[in-house]
Amino acid sequence: MPKNWKTIGKMLTFKEKVIVTILLLAIATSFVVWAGSFYFNFTKAVPKNGGAYIEGIVGQPLYINPLLSQTSEADLDLVQLVFSGLFKYDKNGKVVADLAEGYSVSDDQREYTISLKKGVLWHDGIALDANDVFFTFNILQDPSYKSPLRQSLQGVDVSLIDDYTIKFSLKNPYIGFLENLTVGLLPKHIWENIAPEKFALAENNLHPVGSGPYAFSIFQKDSGGNILTLQLVANKTYYDKVGYISKITFNFYPDDEQLIAAYNKKEVMGMGSIPPDSIKDIKNAKSTNIHKLVIPRYFSVFFNQTKNVALADDNVRSALTLSVNRQEIIDKILYGKGIALSSPFFPQMQGYKNDSNANIDIERANKILDDAGWVLDASENVRKKDSQTLAFELVTTDWPELNQSAELLKEQWAKIGAKVTVKVLTVSDLQQNYIRTREYDSILFGQAVSFNPDLYSFWHSSQKHDPGLNLSLFDNKDADALLEDLRQQTDQNKRIENYQKFQDILAKETPAVFLYSRYYLYPVSTGVQGMDVENINNPAQRFVDVNSWYVKTKRVLK
Numbered sequence: 001m002p003k004n005w006k007t008i009g010k011m012l013t014f015k016e017k018v019i020v021t022i023l024l025l026a027i028a029t030s031f032v033v034w035a036g037s038f039y040f041n042f043t044k045a046v047p048k049n050g051g052a053y054i055e056g057i058v059g060q061p062l063y064i065n066p067l068l069s070q071t072s073e074a075d076l077d078l079v080q081l082v083f084s085g086l087f088k089y090d091k092n093g094k095v096v097a098d099l100a101e102g103y104s105v106s107d108d109q110r111e112y113t114i115s116l117k118k119g120v121l122w123h124d125g126i127a128l129d130a131n132d133v134f135f136t137f138n139i140l141q142d143p144s145y146k147s148p149l150r151q152s153l154q155g156v157d158v159s160l161i162d163d164y165t166i167k168f169s170l171k172n173p174y175i176g177f178l179e180n181l182t183v184g185l186l187p188k189h190i191w192e193n194i195a196p197e198k199f200a201l202a203e204n205n206l207h208p209v210g211s212g213p214y215a216f217s218i219f220q221k222d223s224g225g226n227i228l229t230l231q232l233v234a235n236k237t238y239y240d241k242v243g244y245i246s247k248i249t250f251n252f253y254p255d256d257e258q259l260i261a262a263y264n265k266k267e268v269m270g271m272g273s274i275p276p277d278s279i280k281d282i283k284n285a286k287s288t289n290i291h292k293l294v295i296p297r298y299f300s301v302f303f304n305q306t307k308n309v310a311l312a313d314d315n316v317r318s319a320l321t322l323s324v325n326r327q328e329i330i331d332k333i334l335y336g337k338g339i340a341l342s343s344p345f346f347p348q349m350q351g352y353k354n355d356s357n358a359n360i361d362i363e364r365a366n367k368i369l370d371d372a373g374w375v376l377d378a379s380e381n382v383r384k385k386d387s388q389t390l391a392f393e394l395v396t397t398d399w400p401e402l403n404q405s406a407e408l409l410k411e412q413w414a415k416i417g418a419k420v421t422v423k424v425l426t427v428s429d430l431q432q433n434y435i436r437t438r439e440y441d442s443i444l445f446g447q448a449v450s451f452n453p454d455l456y457s458f459w460h461s462s463q464k465h466d467p468g469l470n471l472s473l474f475d476n477k478d479a480d481a482l483l484e485d486l487r488q489q490t491d492q493n494k495r496i497e498n499y500q501k502f503q504d505i506l507a508k509e510t511p512a513v514f515l516y517s518r519y520y521l522y523p524v525s526t527g528v529q530g531m532d533v534e535n536i537n538n539p540a541q542r543f544v545d546v547n548s549w550y551v552k553t554k555r556v557l558k
Contacts, residue, residue, distance in 0.1 A: 044558050047550035052247040053528055056259045056268035060252055061227055064208040064216070066184030067140055067147040068200060073539055074252065077272060080540040081232055081248065082123075083184025083210035086114055086133065086166075091545050093296075093348070093451035093535035095178045099128070099185070099211070099239075101164075109173035109488060114181075116164045120239045122187045123215040134160040135188035137168075144196035152180045173488040175495075176454045184210060211235075213243050213547045227252055244530070244550035263523065270524035273539055275401070276335040282523060291522040293542060294348060294535045296453070298341050299402070299446045301394065301409065301513040302471035308392045308441040315372035316390060316418075317510040321358065322365040323416045324409065330516050333404050338516045343503045344458070346517065348535050349451055350492070351499025355507045358514070365416045376417045383417035391419035395434055396444035397427050405515070406444050436466040443471060450537045455502070456483045472511035479505045527551055 059074035066083045069075035088098040097103070103114040120128040137158045139145050157169040170177065187209055194202050206227075208216050214232035221227050230250045234243045251268055253259040256278055262268050264283045282288055301320075305312040326340040342358030345351065374383040374390055383390040394409065396402045403424045410420040425434065434440045447458055447469065457463050460483045463470040482502045489495050506512075522542055524531065530549040536542055 045553040045555055047244045047530060047548075048552040048554040049244050050246050051244075051551035052249065053245050053270070053549065053551060054249045054251060054268045055270040055272060056251045056253055056262050057272040058253055058256060058259055061206065061219075061230060061250075063200065063205045065186070065205045067136070067145065067149060067186065068205070070148040073272065074250075076538065076540040077543070078208070078230070078232075078250070079184055079210075080212075080543045081214040081546060082208050082212045082216060083186075084212045085184050086116075086181040087178050088182055089537055089541050089544055091533040091535070093537050093541070095182065095452070098182075099133075100181075109175075109490065110170045112168045112170075112177060112181075113161070114166050114168070116166070117239055118164060120211055121237045122189075122211050123209045123235060124187075124190075125237075126187065126189055128185070128187070128211050129163045130160055130166045131163065132185050132188045133166045134158060135192060136183075136185045139186065139191070139199075140183065142196065145199050146196075149183060156180075175487060175490060176450075176452060179450060179452065184212070187211075211239075213238050213240070214248055217247070238547070241547045243547035244552070245546075248546075269528055270522070272542075273520055273522060276333075276337040276518070276521060279335065279337075279521065279523075287526050288523050289526050289528075289531075291524060291531060291533075291542075292337065293520040293522060293533060294339070294346065294517070295520045295539065296346055296349075296451055296517070296535075296537060297446050297448045298344055298346075298517050299405070299444065299515050301515070302443050302445065303511060303513075304438060304440055304442060304471075304473055305511075306473055307439070309388050310385075310390045311392055311441060313372065314510070315368050316374070317513075319365040319368045319416055320413060320418065321510050321513050322361045322368070323412055323418075324513055324515070325360045325412055326358075326515055328412070329405055329408055332408065333401060334516065334518055337519045337521060339519070340516055341514045343506055343514055344447070344449060344453065344455055345499065345503060346451070349453060349499075351496040351503075353500045353503045355503065358507075362415055369416060374417070380419075381414065381417060382419040389419065390417060391421070392441040393421045393423055394442045394444060395423045395425060395430065395440045397430050398424050399427075401518070402444055402446075409444070435471070438465065438471075438473060445471060447471075448538070451535055454487060456487055459483060459502075459506075474509070474511040476505055476509060479509075529553075 057074050057077060059072060061074045061078055062072060063069050063075050064078045064082060066079045069079045084098050086098060086100045087095050090096045099117055099120060101115045101117045103112060105112055116130055122128055137153065140147050140149055141153050143150060155171045159167040161167055190204055190209055213235055215235045217231040217233045219227050219230040232248045234246050236242060251262065253262060256274055259271055260274065260278055260281050263271050279290065303311045303317055310316050330336060330338040330340060342355035369383055374385045376383050394406050396406045406422045410422055413420050458469045459474050459479060460470065461475040461480050464473045464475065479502060482498045486495060486498050489498065520536060520539055528549060528551055533542055533545050
């Protein structure tokens with residue numbers, strides 16, 4: 001055969017040899033393309049174990065401890081990955097079982113009996129059981145340990161039934177109680193001999209042992225003692241689906257600017273939230289997915305009717321509400337990365353009711369004020385009624401987003417003849433000298449709820465004074481009754497009805513102007529796949545489906 005090819009080769013001219021070569025190459029190329037097409041048409045990419053993910057965070061870890069982590073987002077992020085609780089939040093922000101195998105609730109809704117999964121191990125290989133649960137909640141309730149979560153379990157009795165059963169007894173029914181059981185558990189065998197006064201100083205706060213999807217590995221510090229990086233590894237004995245990604249490393253930065261610079265240099269693959277105005281600073285935008293997660297934090301102007309006569313007028317508050325252009329605030333200050341709100345309720349919540357009266361209507365706002373006797377003094381561009389002037393002070397914190405929003409509100413309200421003086425304060429000054437004392441005409445501030453909201457502490461009349469969070473000093477008997485019933489009501493249809501009635505009361509009484517919620521912006525490299533979370537109750541919950549993330553793939557037959 002080779003001789004025949006040689007003979008044929010001698011018979012061909014140079015031009016014919018070129019043509020034959022080109023034809024052979026074309027056939028070979030066609031075969032490769034066909035084979036590749038066949039491969040991709042009859043196979044699919046699936047996650048493969050292995051690889052690493054590196055995320056950048058602003059801040060420093062201090063307490064990787066679920067009972068102490070509430071004041072630091074860096075700590076909360078790490079706690080989310082390292083620890084697990086009886087219950088957890090799913091990708092839609094709903095409470096689901098985690099370490100709990102099952103649970104029952106007594107007929108009077110005051111006793112929760114929870115059975116634990118068996119075979120669960122702590123990261124050091126020791127078995128986890130109900131003794132760890134009992135130990136954790138006893139520490140949480142003990143004031144000498146100074147956990148910020150202590151208030152959430154006040155009046156709750158915890159009983160150890162057996163090694164895999166625990167019971168919680170409440171003084172009063174509370175429909176949202178399971179959310180209090182999402183806190184991560186501590187291993188008794190590690191923490192039981194640490195005295196309360198040494199709890200916050202213990203070495204295990206930075207060398208944590210949990211039962212979550214990822215386990216602590218190592219960290220690196222600089223010469224000043226600052227933690228530069230901290231590495232977690234997949235928990236191979238995890239009771240749920242073991243994570244695909246083998247290692248997750250966190251790099252810590254002092255500010256957003258240095259974090260974004262690190263992302264642009266590809267030192268990190270993701271960033272734990274950045275402000276909306278920083279999106280433009282991302283250089284490798286084409287290789288970045290910016291996940292817009294909905295988080296139930298709303299920002300509002302709360303009116304203190306006891307401090308300002310004009311704001312005590314229902315017509316004034318209604319006019320102020322109608323003259324707010326929420327979309328302008330979102331577009332100019334949040335760069336479009338926000339949701340306009342007309343109440344504390346989000347579209348993702350049961351019972352949400354859109355208030356059409358919250359739409360901007362300057363003409364109607366002016367008519368309301370005219371009819372109520374508030375006359376515009378054209379020389380001063382401010383309305384007056386008898387001896388009163390439509391003027392008030394708006395206080396807020398020195399967070400750029402809020403002081404810019406305050407200035408824009410000042411401009412919007414000037415269009416209906418309201419004179420607003422903006423006062424910008426440090427967070428500590430605002431908290432100590434204004435919020436705690438309720439010494440303000442109005443305040444621009446944010447409040448965080450959950451997707452199953454319990455609004456009692458924010459709007460019940462018993463919460464008008466510190467440490468309550470009723471910033472409008474709202475006092476309405478019908479609203480109080482609804483909020484009290486919602487804490488105990490198990491009938492979902494009745495809950496939805498009560499939620500909507502409560503929103504109707506807020507719309508009528510206008511104790512505050514509800515403005516917006518900002519998206520939690522989570523930029524991550526397109527090389528990281530499998531993220532499916534949509535609604536998060538707090539920033540750390542962006543990791544609720546972390547064991548489904550992957551950076552490596554393999555192809556298998558369809």
